Amino acid sequence: MTQIDSFKAAQTVLVTGGAGYIGSHAVLALLDSGWKVAVVDNLVTGFRWAVPDAVAFYEGDIAxxxxLARIIAEQNIGAILHFAGSIVVPESVxxxxKYYSNNTVKSRALIEAAxxxxxxxxxxxxxxxxYGTPENDGPISETTPQRPINPYGTSKLMTEWMLRDVAAAHDFNYCALRYFNVAGADPRTRSGQSTAGATHLIKVAVExxxxxxxxxxxxxxxxxxxDxxxxxxxxxxSDLADAHVLALRALIEAPQKSHFLNCGYGxxxxxxxxxxxxxxxxxxxxxxRISGRRAGDPASLTADNRAIRERFGWMPAFDDLDSIVIHALGWERKLTQMDR
Structure with a gap:
């Protein structure tokens, strides 16, 4: 039996924020690949209906x-995928x-519980x-200096630092996936971006x-x-969710290695x-309607994604803007039907 098979047979993956946009897609990707999953979410921005019935659900805060101790014991948690947090750049300014509490202080509590x-x-x-504002116009690599220009970026970077230090001190490894702009929805319309008043451009545009x-x-x-x-x-x-499944496999198969990797199309x-x-x-x-710039917005952010492709064998399935829009539109139409 492989390490992966042994994990799947005995242990469960805990997804924090699993009732939210990205977290719910990660739950689907894990289930589709045969992992046992539990979710904890305070439902401030998530939705209980976004968590499949087959998943153990706990309503509560990661702090x-x-x-957390009860969930870890009851579900025999062997890995955590951590999505819970606040994500609106102008609000962080x-x-x-709020951002240092939700994204940094509460992440510290979660890591301690782990x-x-x-x-x-x-x-x-x-x-x-x-990364903040890059010094050149080319794609950003993982070795680009991290100089965040807003509290949102800083709050996330501080958690990366905590993970680095904890991995050096304990029997623990991690993968920090640095997302670029996440968009679209599950092609089978099982989940999508559902938060009222969302600020993601493609979500706003299909609305x-x-x-x-x-x-x-x-x-x-x-x-x-x-322009x-x-x-x-x-x-x-869905490509991002797939990257998390690949990251989980990598952490289990090589428990002495940790990773920090960009997630984008390049x-x-x-x-x-x-x-x-x-x-x-x-x-x-x-x-x-043309408005002025928002606080904390850099001109351009694109990913150098060679590392995640080479290290995890990640092969995106939906690297096409029209496909992303079509899937986002399909989910938005389903939401309209659900609201009736």
Missing amino acids: DGDL SDPL VTGGVKHFIFSSTAAT AALGKRDHVAVFGTDFDTA GTGVRDYIHV HGYSVLEVLDAVDRVTNMKIER
Whole structure:
């Protein structure tokens, strides 16, 4: 029996924030691959219906040490995939203490619970925002200096540092996956971005296409990019979920190794290019309103993804902007039906 088979037979993967957007897709990817899964989520931004019935669900906060100890013991947790946290960059600028609490202090409590409970593998939902504004226009590699320009990025970087130090001191390994811009939805419409008032561009644009918003704001047209609008590397959420499954396998098979890896496609699209894609897919024209730049927004962020491809054999299945938009639109239509 392989290490992976032994783990699957005896242990469970705990997904924090598993009722949220990215976490729920990771749960689906794990289940599709034969892993046993448990979820803890406080349901502040997540949805109970997003967690399949076959998954053990605990409503609560990751800073609740007693709850975490009970989950780890009851479910025989062998690995944690940590998605719970706050993610809105402008909000982090206006309310930094919320981000240092939710993303840093509570992550510290979760890591402590993992070490105390004997959990040996930890995958962390990090972000390209830890890099800040790159010094050149090329794709960002994992060796690019991490100089975050907003509290969101800093709060995530501090957790990366904690994981590094804990792995050096304990029988524990980790993978920090630095996400670029996550978008799209499960192609089978089992889950998608469901949070009201979401700020993700593709989510906002498909809401506008379905009449849920009357326009899309374009924040800044004076960036140093081809059309003046911000450029981002959009990664399909299902490809990102697959990267987590591959990371979990790698941690179990080589328990002395830890990783920090970019998750993106290696190329980007501007805000206007994304809106053009939504217009193209829907055969309609979304109203665009030009606004000033948001605090903390760099001009361009794209990933050098060679490391995750080479180390984990990651092969994205949905590296196509129109496909991402089509899947996001399909989920948005399903949400409309669910609300009736």
